[in-house]
Structure formats: C-alpha cells, structure tokens
Amino acid sequence: MVNMRDDPMAQAVPWLKPALTRMPDRPVVMRVQGLTKWFGDVCVLDRVDFEMREGEVVGLIGPGGAGKTVFVKICCGLMDPDAGNIEILGENLLELKEKQRQRLRERIGLVFQNYALFDFMTVGDNVAFPMKQRGGSTPEEIEAKVQERLSEVDLPKVRHLMPNELSGGMKKRVGLARANINDPELIFFDDPTAGLDPVTSSKIFNLIRKTQSHRNSTCLVISHDIDRMRPACDRYILLYEARVHFAGTEAEAMAATDPIVREFFRKEEGLK
Amino acid sequence: MNPIAAIGRTFLSVSDTVGGITLTLLRILRAASRLRFDRDETWLNLYKVGVKSYPIVIMTAIFTGAIMVIQSGQYVKQTGATGLLGWGAGYAVLAEVGPVLIGLMFSGRVGANNTAELGTMKVTEQIDALRALAIDPMQHLVVPRFLAMVVMLLLLTALGDLFALVGGALTSQFILDVDWRVFFNGVFNSQLLDEYLVGLSKGVTFGASISVVSCFYGLGVSGGAAGVGRAVNNCVVTSAIGIFVWDYVITYLAN
Numbered sequence: 001m002v003n004m005r006d007d008p009m010a011q012a013v014p015w016l017k018p019a020l021t022r023m024p025d026r027p028v029v030m031r032v033q034g035l036t037k038w039f040g041d042v043c044v045l046d047r048v049d050f051e052m053r054e055g056e057v058v059g060l061i062g063p064g065g066a067g068k069t070v071f072v073k074i075c076c077g078l079m080d081p082d083a084g085n086i087e088i089l090g091e092n093l094l095e096l097k098e099k100q101r102q103r104l105r106e107r108i109g110l111v112f113q114n115y116a117l118f119d120f121m122t123v124g125d126n127v128a129f130p131m132k133q134r135g136g137s138t139p140e141e142i143e144a145k146v147q148e149r150l151s152e153v154d155l156p157k158v159r160h161l162m163p164n165e166l167s168g169g170m171k172k173r174v175g176l177a178r179a180n181i182n183d184p185e186l187i188f189f190d191d192p193t194a195g196l197d198p199v200t201s202s203k204i205f206n207l208i209r210k211t212q213s214h215r216n217s218t219c220l221v222i223s224h225d226i227d228r229m230r231p232a233c234d235r236y237i238l239l240y241e242a243r244v245h246f247a248g249t250e251a252e253a254m255a256a257t258d259p260i261v262r263e264f265f266r267k268e269e270g271l272k
Numbered sequence: 273m274n275p276i277a278a279i280g281r282t283f284l285s286v287s288d289t290v291g292g293i294t295l296t297l298l299r300i301l302r303a304a305s306r307l308r309f310d311r312d313e314t315w316l317n318l319y320k321v322g323v324k325s326y327p328i329v330i331m332t333a334i335f336t337g338a339i340m341v342i343q344s345g346q347y348v349k350q351t352g353a354t355g356l357l358g359w360g361a362g363y364a365v366l367a368e369v370g371p372v373l374i375g376l377m378f379s380g381r382v383g384a385n386n387t388a389e390l391g392t393m394k395v396t397e398q399i400d401a402l403r404a405l406a407i408d409p410m411q412h413l414v415v416p417r418f419l420a421m422v423v424m425l426l427l428l429t430a431l432g433d434l435f436a437l438v439g440g441a442l443t444s445q446f447i448l449d450v451d452w453r454v455f456f457n458g459v460f461n462s463q464l465l466d467e468y469l470v471g472l473s474k475g476v477t478f479g480a481s482i483s484v485v486s487c488f489y490g491l492g493v494s495g496g497a498a499g500v501g502r503a504v505n506n507c508v509v510t511s512a513i514g515i516f517v518w519d520y521v522i523t524y525l526a527n
Contacts, residue, residue, distance in 0.1 A: 078400050098408075105406040116401035130405040133412075178405075 026053035028087075029186055029218040030075065035084035037070055044070050045081065046242040052186075057212050057219040059229050061264065062239035068222045069113065071239070072188045075220075076110050077101040089185060106134060109179030109187035109217075113194055115171040117163040117178070123150070124159035127178045134182060149177040153207055169200035173207065180211060187211070189221040193228065201225055205232040226265065238264060289510065296488040297480075300418050303410040314416035321382050321417075322424030326431060332377045333370060333432035337439030338447075340364050341455075345448045354450045358458020361440040366433055367467035367526075372519055374432045375478035378425055379511035383486040386417055387507040390490025391500040399491070414487045421483035422476055429475030433468065470526045474519060481514040 032050040036043070044067035052058055060068050073079040075086060077093055086093040091104050117126050127146045131137055137145075150156055153173035163171060172192055179187055189208060193201035205221075209232040212219050223229045226236075236253060238246040238261060246253060246261045253265040303309065340361040348357045390413065393399050402409045437459060441452040489503040489510070 073400070076404050078403055102403075102406045102408065105404060108404070110401075110404040112397050112401060112404075114397055116397040118398055118401070119396075130407070133405070133407050 026055055028052070029054050029056075029089060030220075031085075031087040032075065033085045035071070035074065035081050035086065037067065037074065037079075037081045043242050045074075045084075048084070048239070048242075048244055050237060050244065050247075052218055052220065054185075054218055055212070055216050056234050057209065057221065057232055059226070059233035059236040060220055060222045060239065061224065061226060061236055062245075064224075066239040067242055068239055069190055072110070072190050072220065072222060076108060076188060077105065106182060107185050109182075109184035111172070111175045111179045111187070111189045111192050113190040113192075113222075115163070115168075115175050117171055117174060119163050121163075122159065123155070123161050123163065123166070123174050126163065126174060127181055130178065131181050145181060146177075149181055150174075152180075152211070153177045154203075169196050169204070172196065172200075172204055176204070176207060176211070180215075183215055184217060186218045187220075189219065189223075191222050191224070193223055193225050198228065201228045205229050208232045292492065293484055293488050293510075296491070297484045299410055300414055300484060300487070303408070304415045304418065306411070308411055309415035309419070310412045313412060314419055317416045317420035318424060321420040322427060325378060325381055325424065325428060328377055328381060329374050329428045329432045330435045332373055333435040334439035334442075336369055336373050336432075337361060337365055337436030337441075338443040340369065340436075341440040341443040342447065345444075345450075348450070349448065354454050355458050355461075357444055357448070357450055358440075358455040358460075359462040359464075360458075361444075361455070362437065362459040362462060362464050363467055365436040365440065366464055366471045368471075368519075368523070370433050370436050371429050371471045371474035371478065372515060374429055375425065375475070375482070375515045376512060378421075378428065378478070379482045379486075379515065380508060382421060383482040383511045384504050384508050386421075386483070386486040387490040387493075387504050388500055390414075390487060391493035391503045394491060394493045395496050395500060409491075414491070417487060418480070418483040422479040425479030425482070426472060426475045429472055433471060466526075470522065474522050477518045477522060478515050481518055482511045485511045485514055 028051055030050070030052045032048060035045050035048040035050075037045040044065075048067075048071065060071070062068055070079065074081050075088065075093075077096070080094070084094075089104065089107055091100075093101065093104065096104060117123075118129065121129065124146050127149055128142050131142050131145060146159065147156065150159060153176050155170060155173055155177070158166065158170065158174070163174070166174065176189075176192070192204050192208065196204065205225075205228050208219060208221060211217065212232075219232075221229060221232060230250060233250075235247065235249045237244055238253075240246075240260055246256065246258065248256075250265070253261055256262060256265075341357060344357060344360040348354055348360075390399075393413075399409050399413075402412060437456070441455045444450040444455040445452040486507050489507040493499045493503045495502075
C-alpha cells in the first residue's frame with residue numbers, strides 16, 4: 001500500500017495530490033516519471049509524469065498528435081522512451097528484458113485503435129488465442145471462457161465469423177473480449193470509440209466501466225469523445241503539446257481557469 | 273548529384289540491408305534454438321508453402337528439363353551421341369538450372385507472399401498485438417515460416433528434379449526421337465549423385481535465404497499499403513540476388 005503522505009511522487013507533482021487523495025488506500029498500479037520521446041526533431045512526449053491507482057479508470061485526452069498512442073505503446077513496452085521511468089504492477093518496465101516484459105504483458109490488456117484482430121483467425125480463435133498461448137487450460141475451459149467473454153460484450157453468436165465479416169463496433173468489442181480473456185490487472189484502451197456512432201460509443205464506454213467494476217481492473221482510456229466517456233472515467237489527463245497539461249476530475253476541469261482545459265471540456269459541454 | 277555522395281549513399285544502403293538481414297538471421301536462429309516455436313503455425317506454413325507450391329514447381333521443372341533437352345538436342349542429333357543427352361540435361365538440371373529456377377519461382381510465390389503477409393500484419397498493428405498479448409512474433413510467426421521454407425524448398429527441389437528429368441525424357445522421346453530409356457540410361461550411368469546433392473544443398477540454402485529476406489522486409493514495413501508494395505518489390509529483387517550469390521558460392525565450393 002502506498003500512503004499519500006509518504007508518497008514522494010505525490011509530493012513532487014502537486015497536481016497529483018487531489019486525484020490521489022480520492023483513492024489514498026489503493027496501491028499504485030502504474031507510475032510514470034519524466035517520460036520523454038522524440039521522433040527525429042519532434043518531441044512527442046516531454047517529461048510526462050503520471051500515476052494510476054488500482055481500480056481507477058482514467059481518461060487520457062488531448063488533440064490528435066499529442067502523443068497519446070505513443071504513451072500507451074511505451075507503457076506496454078512496445079516502444080522504448082528516450083528518457084524517463086515507468087513502474088507498472090510493481091516492476092520497472094525499462095529494466096526488464098524482453099522475456100520479462102512478456103511475462104509482465106500477460107498481466108496487461110491492450111485494445112488497439114484499429115482493432116488489430118488477427119484476420120486469418122475466426123473471432124473465437126482471436127479471443128482464445130492469448131489463453132491458448134499462455135497454456136495451462138483445457139480446450140473446454142478455453143471454449144467456456146471465450147463464450148463468456150463474447151457474451152459480456154454482447155456478441156455471443158459471432159464465434160465462427162471472420163473479423164472482416166464484422167462491423168467496426170463489433171470488432172472493437174471483440175478486441176475488448178480478447179484483451180480481457182486473461183483477466184488483466186491493467187487495461188489500456190486506445191481510442192476504443194474512434195469512428196463509431198454515438199450509440200455504439202456509449203455502449204463501449206459502458207462495457208469498459210462494467211469490465212472494470214467486475215474485475216477491479218485499472219483502466220486507461222484514450223478518447224476524444226469526452227462527452228460519452230464521462231460515465232466511465234474517474235478522472236482525466238489532458239496531454240497538450242507533448243506535456244501533461246491537466247490532471248483531475250471533470251468537476252476540476254470545469255472549474256479550471258486554464259483556457260485550453262476549458263476549451264476541451266466546455267466544447268463537449270456545449271454539445272450536451 | 274555528387275557521384276561520391278551517391279556511391280556513399282548506395283554503400284550505406286546496401287550495408288544497412290545486409291546488416292539487417294544478418295541480424296534477422298541471427299534472431300531467427302536464436303529463437304529456433306529454443307525449440308519453443310509454434311507447432312500449429314509450422315504445420316500450417318508447411319502446407320501453405322509446400323503443398324500449395326508443388327503444381328507451379330512441377331510445371332517449372334517439366335519445362336526446365338524439356339528446354340535443356342531441346343538446347344542440347346541439335347548437337348546430339350548432329351553427332352549421334354544420344355547417350356550424352358541424359359548426362360547433359362541431367363547435369364544441368366540437377367546441379368544448376370533446376371534449383372535456381374525453382375528457387376526463383378518459390379521466391380516469387382512464397383517469399384513475396386510472406387513479405388506481404390507480415391507487412392500487412394505490421395501496418396495493421398497485428399504484430400504489436402501479438403507482443404501486447406505476451407507472444408513473441410519471432411517464435412510465433414517467423415521461425416515457423418523459416419522452417420517451412422527451408423524444409424519445403426528442399427523437398428520441392430527434390431520433386432522438381434524428378435519432374436525435370438521426366439520432362440527431359442518426354443521431350444527426348446517425342447521431339448528428338450531419342451528413346452526415353454536411352455535418356456534415363458544417360459542420366460543414371462553418369463553418376464550424377466554429387467550434382468543431385470549439390471542441387472539439394474542449394475535448395476536448403478535458397479529456402480533459408482528467401483525466408484530470412486522475406487521476413488526482414490515484411491517486419492520492416494512502414495508507411496501503409498505503399499510500404500507493403502515497396503517491401504514486396506525489395507523482397508523479390510533481393511531474394512533473386514541472394515539466389516544467384518549463394519548459387520555462385522555453392523558452385524564454387526562444390527568444384
């Protein structure tokens with residue numbers, strides 16, 4: 001357990017304090033310090049500090065090209081930063097070798113922006129794949145869990161279809177089922193509602209909240225759809241010009257005087 | 273353009289490619305040595321790479337044998353040395369033309385397909401998805417393809433050699449009026465086992481070369497559909513160069 005008062009990270013980063021005090025008894029699941037990433041001459045992440053506690057659902061928002069996807073890929077160990085430190089589920093990610101990273105990734109789920117379903121496998125095989133590869137389960141157990149996960153995302157009858165036979169929203173939900181099959185402790189959702197209609201978007205965010213509350217997993221959700229992600233998120237991080245520009249709850253965002261924060265949240269409020 | 277700068281750029285580009293291919297080979301060998309590659313994927317690739325390729329290999333081989341016989345046929349007829357027909361065609365087909373042409377066909381069909389498949393997986397983030405699901409793409413995707421291509425090009429070369437001789441015999445019988453038994457006598461009496469084994473070793477080497485090159489370009493794709501197209505193009509060209517370079521090296525060593 002990390003106590004807020006003893007937590008040097010919370011002392012060092014003032015804006016984390018209000019957010020952390022809401023879940024002071026929960027252990028820290030992910031802590032990022034000074035994360036920096038350059039692509040050539042372009043800095044996409046500039047000394048980003050960030051922290052998530054167990055059971056939180058955090059919305060990561062920001063304009064396109066702000067570095068949100070890069071941030072998630074770095075946190076999953078799919079890309080290395082140029083500087084900084086990442087502690088995930090008690091492990092220092094950047095000190096791990098690839099094999100150790102693989103073991104850590106078994107505890108992490110990732111839903112990709114562009115689905116990234118394996119197009120040469122059926123939907124059922126896609127969902128079953130991580131569990132099969134992990135080993136230790138009988139085919140009957142795998143089948144039962146696949147059916148359970150597909151039912152959770154309201155797709156109980158698509159098991160034998162190929163990914164190209166599904167709509168965008170269905171693919172997103174299959175991606176969600178696949179990311180959940182091994183009951184990860186931490187799940188990243190990379191723009192899970194991109195290109196979806198409002199009704200399907202709301203469904204996806206409800207599913208995220210439902211999944212989180214069933215398994216007490218910790219979730220980081222990238223989205224531009226602030227209006228619809230509201231019911232799902234406990235707090236928000238705004239990435240702007242490669243840096244964390246704001247972190248806090250919706251109420252704090254609404255009360256903020258910063259014009260960029262106000263523009264982001266008020267625009268969505270206007271839509272409501 | 274400054275010619276020295278152009279030479280320097282070309283040199284760096286070639287070094288980059290050769291270095292990348294070598295590193296890919298080392299990574300494949302390291303992953304294969306752990307013997308923890310995906311067996312289902314290996315069987316699937318053996319089928320895709322081998323079983324689905326044999327019609328085109330047989331077709332290529334039959335015509336290769338036939339062409340060898342036609343080329344040497346006019347001299348054989350002029351001199352009446354029909355016994356040399358089997359030796360000439362057999363020597364050329366088993367040691368040289370058979371493995372090279374089968375390798376080129378294999379590279380065009382299987383290597384290009386492999387690059388396109390891996391490249392598409394790369395640009396659609398399926399490779400990242402594998403890694404995110406704690407699965408090593410090298411063990412799951414690359415090693416099975418490498419093993420399948422090496423094993424299957426060996427077997428396809430062996431099969432192709434047989435059909436090339438059949439093609440030669442048929443041409444000998446029906447085009448040159450040289451009895452097919454004379455043709456096969458020429459082949460078997462010439463003690464071409466060494467040439468046959470050299471040909472098979474070329475099959476193994478070409479299979480390894482094509483698989484490493486195609487995986488290197490496939491996994492290195494960037495830039496969407498256009499990037500996949502460029503990678504496939506580079507794969508076919510580099511594989512062909514690889515086939516001729518290895519052919520030269522093996523032929524030199526064998527002689």
